[in-house]
Amino acid sequence: MSIPGADEYDVELSIPESDVERLLQVGPEDVEPAPELTFARNVFIPLTTACRYTCTYCTYYDPPGQATLMSPEEVRDVVRTGADAGCTEALFTFGDDPDERYTEIHDQLTAWGHDSIHTYLREVCEIALDEGLLPHANPGDQTRAEMAAVADVNASMGTMLETTADVQAHGGPRAKSPGQRLNTIRNAGELGVPFTTGILVGIGEDWRDRAESLLAIGDLHDRYDHVQEVIVQPVVENERWRNGSTGVETLRRAVAMARHALPPEVSVQVPPNLAPAREVLDCGVDDLGGVSPVTDDHVNPDYEWPGLRELEAIAEHGDVPLAERLPVYERYLPDGVRDGSASGGNEWVSERIVAALTADDAAGERYRAVLD
Numbered sequence: 081m082s083i084p085g086a087d088e089y090d091v092e093l094s095i096p097e098s099d100v101e102r103l104l105q106v107g108p109e110d111v112e113p114a115p116e117l118t119f120a121r122n123v124f125i126p127l128t129t130a131c132r133y134t135c136t137y138c139t140y141y142d143p144p145g146q147a148t149l150m151s152p153e154e155v156r157d158v159v160r161t162g163a164d165a166g167c168t169e170a171l172f173t174f175g176d177d178p179d180e181r182y183t184e185i186h187d188q189l190t191a192w193g194h195d196s197i198h199t200y201l202r203e204v205c206e207i208a209l210d211e212g213l214l215p216h217a218n219p220g221d222q223t224r225a226e227m228a229a230v231a232d233v234n235a236s237m238g239t240m241l242e243t244t245a246d247v248q249a250h251g252g253p254r255a256k257s258p259g260q261r262l263n264t265i266r267n268a269g270e271l272g273v274p275f276t277t278g279i280l281v282g283i284g285e286d287w288r289d290r291a292e293s294l295l296a297i298g299d300l301h302d303r304y305d306h307v308q309e310v311i312v313q314p315v316v317e318n319e320r321w322r323n324g325s326t327g328v329e330t331l332r333r334a335v336a337m338a339r340h341a342l343p344p345e346v347s348v349q350v351p352p353n354l355a356p357a358r359e360v361l362d363c364g365v366d367d368l369g370g371v372s373p374v375t376d377d378h379v380n381p382d383y384e385w386p387g388l389r390e391l392e393a394i395a396e397h398g399d400v401p402l403a404e405r406l407p408v409y410e411r412y413l414p415d416g417v418r419d420g421s422a423s424g425g426n427e428w429v430s431e432r433i434v435a436a437l438t439a440d441d442a443a444g445e446r447y448r449a450v451l452d
């Protein structure tokens with residue numbers, strides 16, 4: 081199996097061809113529906129809409145001259161509103177290396193005392209913790225040093241693998257590298273960061289690519305035990321993508337393949353604002369991702385998040401209970417978080433995050449209530 085960019089980033093995977101062939105035979109009839117659905121209450125914070133890439137299905141990025149950068153005050157306003165509304169997660173997103181070709185973003189960061197977006201990310205994660213939300217940053221590719229610089233102020237982190245294939249949708253002079261994405265996921269494993277990743281379905285990859293992508297994630301998880309959830313996200317038509325939305329049958333098979341390829345402790349998530357969640361529940365979905373009472377989904381602004389009532393209706397449709405979860409899955413937390421007696425971090429979460437979870441304040445009580 082040859083993955084573009086894997087040699088450059090020295091990523092070696094162990095994926096037997098027989099596993100790929102076996103996974104290609106898997107369909108919805110080969111997996112069981114999950115006994116429970118989970119979700120997290122979050123606020124979505126698009127720190128900047130600048131990105132060095134121009135993926136053809138993406139409506140998130142703005143070109144140089146139009147991209148924005150949220151100020152610390154704007155971030156504080158959003159996280160405060162989220163904490164007041166009962167959220168637990170501050171989901172920070174930005175495009176890949178946004179300060180690379182956007183001089184105005186670079187200049188603004190400099191004016192605020194930062195020489196990179198990553199040191200600014202650290203500042204806003206600290207604001208989120210101060211205001212009572214647990215940061216989950218999804219900042220595209222990161223070097224090991226960049227991730228290490230913010231790992232202790234994040235409860236978990238994430239980056240979509242999307243696909244191991246070389247697809248035209250990533251094309252152009254600055255194409256995204258699957259090898260670099262895998263390197264980012266590996267960095268998280270080496271640093272002990274609970275991690276969310278996933279695949280995009282319908283950007284030009286074929287079934288073999290989907291199988292290889294899922295097995296690549298599974299292989300890295302086997303090594304590090306750090307993947308908490310895998311998103312199976314269908315591509316949907318938007319103002320930049322006119323190549324069609326992923327069909328239900330395709331999504332059903334991809335979700336079933338994900339459930340089959342990954343060990344049971346790794347959740348399989350579909351985003352209900354982009355996918356017909358009811359129609360894939362029997363394919364092994366057990367998580368519906370983040371739902372926000374106060375912010376839009378800025379990655380896909382054309383598709384509104386369903387409210388909590390909608391998530392309940394989806395769970396009711398599947399005849400399964402719906403449970404709230406934290407942005408970090410409980411298996412990564414040290415003993416004693418539930419009753420507030422834990423002190424110090426562990427190999428997965430820092431002392432700072434454990435202190436927030438066990439604090440004798442409104443935020444700590446809110447986090448522990450979710451665990452109960």
Ligand code: SF4
Nearest residue numbers: 131133134135138175
């Ligand atoms: S999908 Fe991600 S990497 Fe691609 S252009 Fe959009 S923000 Fe950038």
